Amino acid sequence: MVVQARHGFPGEPAVRVASGGALLGCDDGRVSTTNVILIIVAALVVLAVLVGTGILLARRRRVSLAQQEREDTSAGQGGYRAGSGISLSSGGTTTAPEHPVEERTETQGQPGVGDDAAVPRDSQRRGMVDVPLPSSSEVDDTTVGTDDDTATTTGEPPAAESATAPAVPEQPLPAESESVAETGTSSQREEDSESTASGGATGTVPPETPESPERPEDVVEGTEAGAEPGTAADTEVEPIEPSTGRLERLRGRLSRSRSMFGQSVLGLLGAGDLDEDSWEEIEDTLLMADLGATTASEIIERLRTEVAARGVRTPEQARALLREVLVDALATTQSRAVQALPHGDPADGGKPAVALVVGVNGTGKTTTTGKLARVLVADGRTVLLGAADTFRAAAVEQLGTWGERVGAEVVRGDEGADPASVAFESVQRGADSGVDAILVDTAGRLHTKTGLMDELGKVKRVVGKRAQVDEVLLVLDATTGQNGLAQARVFADVVDVTGIVLTKLDGTAKGGIVFQVQRELGVPVKLVGLGEGADDLAPFEPEAFVDALLG
Numbered sequence: 420m421v422v423q424a425r426h427g428f429p430g431e432p433a434v435r436v437a438s439g440g441a442l443l444g445c446d447d448g449r450v451s452t453t454n455v456i457l458i459i460v461a462a463l464v465v466l467a468v469l470v471g472t473g474i475l476l477a478r479r480r481r482v483s484l485a486q487q488e489r490e491d492t493s494a495g496q497g498g499y500r501a502g503s504g505i506s507l508s509s510g511g512t513t514t515a516p517e518h519p520v521e522e523r524t525e526t527q528g529q530p531g532v533g534d535d536a537a538v539p540r541d542s543q544r545r546g547m548v549d550v551p552l553p554s555s556s557e558v559d560d561t562t563v564g565t566d567d568d569t570a571t572t573t574g575e576p577p578a579a580e581s582a583t584a585p586a587v588p589e590q591p592l593p594a595e596s597e598s599v600a601e602t603g604t605s606s607q608r609e610e611d612s613e614s615t616a617s618g619g620a621t622g623t624v625p626p627e628t629p630e631s632p633e634r635p636e637d638v639v640e641g642t643e644a645g646a647e648p649g650t651a652a653d654t655e656v657e658p659i660e661p662s663t664g665r666l667e668r669l670r671g672r673l674s675r676s677r678s679m680f681g682q683s684v685l686g687l688l689g690a691g692d693l694d695e696d697s698w699e700e701i702e703d704t705l706l707m708a709d710l711g712a713t714t715a716s717e718i719i720e721r722l723r724t725e726v727a728a729r730g731v732r733t734p735e736q737a738r739a740l741l742r743e744v745l746v747d748a749l750a751t752t753q754s755r756a757v758q759a760l761p762h763g764d765p766a767d768g769g770k771p772a773v774a775l776v777v778g779v780n781g782t783g784k785t786t787t788t789g790k791l792a793r794v795l796v797a798d799g800r801t802v803l804l805g806a807a808d809t810f811r812a813a814a815v816e817q818l819g820t821w822g823e824r825v826g827a828e829v830v831r832g833d834e835g836a837d838p839a840s841v842a843f844e845s846v847q848r849g850a851d852s853g854v855d856a857i858l859v860d861t862a863g864r865l866h867t868k869t870g871l872m873d874e875l876g877k878v879k880r881v882v883g884k885r886a887q888v889d890e891v892l893l894v895l896d897a898t899t900g901q902n903g904l905a906q907a908r909v910f911a912d913v914v915d916v917t918g919i920v921l922t923k924l925d926g927t928a929k930g931g932i933v934f935q936v937q938r939e940l941g942v943p944v945k946l947v948g949l950g951e952g953a954d955d956l957a958p959f960e961p962e963a964f965v966d967a968l969l970g
């Protein structure tokens with residue numbers, strides 16, 4: 420049936436309404452325009468209700484955070500804060516941590532990124548050329564170098580027999596292998612220097628040092644027979660900031676990493692609706708900060724679960740949760756104390772602590788060795804520095820300057836001398852003079868060069884003949900990101916790294932590497948370098964670190 424509304428209002432057109440028989444609106448069987456409008460309005464209201472219900476249902480699967488102004492909750496926020504000083508301990512009988520192999524993405528000890536993806540098959544293994552080691556009843560000379568497959572091929576005599584021999588083995592190497600050994604050494608070294616991102620080019624002399632002495636008086640010729648140990652007793656030792664509390668002034672050094680975490684991640688997390696896109700964006704930000712895929716996805720997973728479970732609603736709650744999750748991700752059961760305290764009283768027969776400082780070129784090994792010496796001296800300890808970086812003469816001078824500044828004796832060898840020999844002599848000298856700690860700085864070496872890594876393994880083995888190596892600190896440059904992880908894997912395999920020093924965190928937004936290194940290697944980050952200043956070395960404390968990241 421068709422109903423016609425002919426006259427709603429004067430001049431209005433008639434409206435035809437299809438109906439099942441009932442008349443709408445008017446008694447005369449016509450529908451007025453007013454009624455039509457009312458019907459349309461009613462339909463719109465119903466539609467709006469339906470849309471609203473749909474949106475509510477969709478939101479049930481999201482977490483909504485009210486956007487509020489974040490309060491500036493503490494005066495100290497925004498910088499790295501560490502309440503305590505750098506903690507030190509005796510070595511004891513610690514063993515290198517087990518590598519959590521099952522968590523590693525790569526288990527062959529080789530890097531897996533970029534040009535460093537593998538050691539070329541045709542890369543030459545560098546032969547070792549030893550200088551004679553000082554004879555010592557505690558050293559089993561026949562084993563020095565003989566467990567090194569390359570050393571045996573050089574035909575070098577046992578160290579005991581060669582104590583008075585010239586630095587280069589008398590028995591000539593076959594022409595081919597000799598040239599291989601030589602060119603292999605220099606080309607590897609040159610390549611190392613060139614291919615390291617932040618290498619020696621960044622500077623070789625500690626800042627605040629007017630000039631490096633030509634030859635510091637307190638430097639000892641470690642490999643020269645009859646050399647007298649130098650003393651720095653008459654050198655004026657400059658004041659050293661005590662490690663306790665000095666970290667307060669390092670606040671703000673992590674500003675670049677903070678902008679990544681504090682602004683990007685927290686900004687997203689506290690901004691309101693967290694849909695799939697938001698979570699993806701947070702994960703991308705974590706990846707950009709170098710947390711690594713596995714760690715980043717684990718953190719996202721936990722955040723999602725906890726956000727829902729705890730009913731996180733405000734940015735403050737979101738911040739607290741993020742802090743907790745990040746701190747947990749940095750947790751380790753291992754001690755972060757630097758094992759640089761002596762075993763007993765050295766003046767009463769105790770033995771000095773021995774620490775090796777290793778890493779690729781330019782990461783900050785010499786600087787870290789010097790900074791650590793300052794921490795020890797400030798703690799009232801006596802220190803001897805071993806300049807086993809016999810490749811870079813400037814490094815020896817640099818360490819000599821550090822030693823001079825803290826009144827520490829420095830043992831050095833001639834340029835090109837066997838670093839293992841210098842390291843051994845350092846330990847010998849330190850034990851004889853009864854110092855508390857011996858810090859041995861080694862030459863920078865690319866982890867991809869097997870010959871150089873063999874050499875480092877030998878340094879540790881040779882030192883181990885004379886004393887227990889309490890600490891092997893791997894210095895990683897935080898600005899190198901993922902490559903630092905590749906380095907860490909190889910170094911950990913070769914010398915059983917016991918602690919990580921992450922330097923140059925002041926110049927990068929990629930502080931997330933710290934999460935990965937610990938997770939993949941099971942080696943704790945013990946110290947962080949936050950600047951070029953002599954006292955810009957801080958203990959790594961997860962809570963303070965995360966607080967600084969979150970701002």
Ligand SMILES: Nc1nc2c(ncn2[C@@H]2O[C@H](COP(=O)(O)OP(=O)(O)OP(=O)(O)O)[C@@H](O)[C@H]2O)c(=O)[nH]1
Pocket residue numbers: 618619621622623624625626778779780781782783784785786787808811814861862863864921922923924925926947948949950951955
């Ligand atoms: N900004 C900043 N610079 C640092 C830090 N640690 C070291 N450096 C600088 O990094 C540069 C290289 O430091 P070195 O200590 O010479 O590095 P190295 O590892 O001993 O170098 P090689 O002996 O050539 O392998 C120097 O200019 C240092 O001042 C740090 O924590 N922050």
